Every structure is written in structure tokens, then in C-alpha cells.
Amino acid sequence: DTEVTQTPKHLVMGMTNKKSLKCEQHMGHRAMYWYKQKAKKPPELMFVYSYEKLSINESVPSRFSPECPNSSLLNLHLHALQPEDSALYLCASSPETGTGWAPLHFGNGTRLTVT
């Protein structure tokens, strides 16, 4: 079982909907990540939070809005998405961004379909 929990597992939303993806970890990690993965493609980095502050935004469109309410939680707010945004959204955590040896621990992801 993964130590990073993501909800929901599946989400279908229309282009005018507003929804949120949630991620939680209780490993005491201080860095949290959002990745997007399309079928048969590698995960692509979207955002990195370090100590609850946004440290990396990989030029993600503003229809994706991340939020880190505390060190254990990470949200991704979705609004006015496009069908091409359909993908597996993976949350990950690591002890901190500056620790090169520390692997990322991934959640099982949210399978998002935009209709």
C-alpha cells in the first residue's frame, strides 16, 4: 500500500465544472509534487511545494491551481479544463527538495477524464 493517499481515484468532469484533487501523506515529508501522466508517456512535473511554499511551477496553465494547506496536504484545484487535460494525475512527496538521494514516493493517482 502506498503511503501517499490520493482522492478521488477516478474523476469525470465537464469543461465548465470546478473540482479538486486531494493528496495526503503522513511521512513527515516537506516536499510535495504534482505530476501529470498521459497514457504510455512518462510523468511530467507540474508543481513542487517545499515547506508549504510553491517552489516550482512548470509553466502550467492557470486552469490548474495548486494549494498546500499544511505539510501533510496538497490539493489541485481544477477549473475550465479541456479534454486534452484528461490524464493520470500523480501526487508525490519526498523528505525535502534539497536531498538528492531521497526518492519520491508516489500516490496511486487520480484518473481524470474531461468531457
Place this chain on the structure above:
Amino acid sequence: GQNIDQPTEMTATEGAIVQINCTYQTSGFNGLFWYQQHAGEAPTFLSYNVLDGLEEKGRFSSFLSRSKGYSYLLLKELQMKDSASYLCAVRDGDYKLSFGAGTTVTVRA
């Protein structure tokens, strides 16, 4: 930017050995990781190399040559459950983890 290359697919027989190569050109280097990902599931961490040489972990070993920008993952005594995608990932100087496209390994009986 990052350029991480690995073969798209490999097939091997149960009990055999398979070697997955990965070459990279990155703006910085702070470690190379191998992850396993079964279809529809999260990537799971397999190994980490930051210094040149071989790291062994049970049936899995990983090798790194920083001067050549090259790594490989060696899977020994293949089992059916090893059928998965194997992702090579490099952490650059900005601590971002960038992934290669993945190698799909199919283990046949």
C-alpha cells in the same frame, strides 16, 4: 533541459536476465533513479545511483557512469510479476526529477 533515452520495449523469458539501458543529457546532475510502474498504478522506487558503479538490491541492480551519461537496470531471475514499465529518472541541479519515456518489459513463460 533534459534528454533521457531508453528503449521502448523489451521481451524476455521467465528466469532470464534483462538489461535496460538509459542515456541522459541534463543541465545538472544530482542522482539517477529507476522506478517500476505497473499499468494504471503509481511508480514505485527501485534504485538510486549518484556515484559511478553498481548498486545491488536483491534481483535488481543498477549501474551508473556519470562521464558517459549512462545507466542500466539489470533484472535477474525474471518473474511474471516483473512485467511492467521501467522508468529512468534524473534529478538535476534544481532538484527536479525528470523521467524518460519508460521501457515496457514483457516477461513470457
